[in-house]
Amino acid sequence: MVSPALPPLREVIARHGLSASKALGQNFLFDEKLLDRIAAIPGDLAGRNVLEIGPGPGGLTRALLRAGARVTAIERDPRCLPALAEVSEAFPARLTVIEGDALTIDPAGLFDAPYDIVANLPYNVGTALFIGWLSGENWPPQWRSLTLMFQQEVAQRIVARPGNGTYGRLAVLAQWRSQAHLAMKVHRSAFTPPPKVMSAIVHVTPGTMPEHVSARMLERITEAAFGQRRKMLRQSLKSLNGAVEALTTLGIDPQRRAETLSVDEFIAIARQLSR
Incomplete structure (x- = not known):
């Protein structure tokens, strides 16, 4: 041009x-x-x-x-x-x-x-x-x-x-x-x-929006998890109702820290809590 x-x-x-x-x-x-x-x-x-x-x-x-x-x-x-x-x-x-x-x-x-x-x-x-x-x-x-x-x-x-x-x-x-x-x-x-x-x-x-996942829920989960990133997930996510139970249901060790979770694992947690 x-x-x-x-x-x-x-x-x-x-x-x-x-x-x-x-x-x-x-x-x-x-x-x-x-x-x-x-x-x-x-x-x-x-x-x-x-x-x-x-x-x-x-x-x-x-x-x-x-x-x-x-x-x-x-x-x-x-x-x-x-x-x-x-x-x-x-x-x-x-x-x-x-x-x-x-x-x-x-x-x-x-x-x-x-x-x-x-x-x-x-x-x-x-x-x-x-x-x-x-x-x-x-x-x-x-x-x-x-x-x-x-x-x-x-x-x-x-x-x-x-x-x-x-x-x-x-x-x-x-x-x-x-x-x-x-x-x-x-x-x-x-x-x-x-x-x-x-x-x-x-x-x-x-990209494609994952099914049955609330964007707001995923934002809340990541905010809590990385807001206290040095803590284990069982501590950083305890303020979210049902989050620790969701980890057990999904087979995610609650002693892990946020930085070790994949994006897909965060999506799975958000889907579990979006139900």
Whole structure:
């Protein structure tokens, strides 16, 4: 797709006097080749609806538009709106910018058709947004895929397997009815200003919803189990009525700890308690 001429992002930032806000968890990416690689992770975006969170001055936004997407971007920082307006003018009717807090906006109300979420998430709200998109009883969700940049440590927690030190509640929530994999690592030097930690991009696609399992019950079980992860399951789950008995019924040793249970075992416990 032929892209309209836009000034380099560094020039736009300098002209508008923008700087990354630590309070908002901002770090800017300028490398167009890198941004195009990120935009390619969900597959062909031509004509598809994409939700972007925290576009900042619009680096990734440009890449998504170059890939042919129709982008709806939610930006909390009013300083970035003039730069995004320039991008919108360059791609008529392809970019909608909403000023607001993504934590308070329901994406389902923004689209009439399925959409993809692609975002360099602000570090301070990324995990909360991610859990929100994975939650709820309605499945499959309206989103077709999540392509999200996190701190590398968080990304590793999302794709971790049982027995790994990073395996926890986030991994179970991401994997019990979705497929999650680490799509790309991004060196800290790629950002302006460079963060203190490395980053990585996780790609998630919805899977099949296990039968007879309440999403809310599974969320409660993982919250209790990993909230006291050093304790045996008979202790960490005792606040959930019937949970210890469910372990016995399922043949799961109540002396085990949460980090040793597979995703399928958590699903089995949730199914038992959902009856």
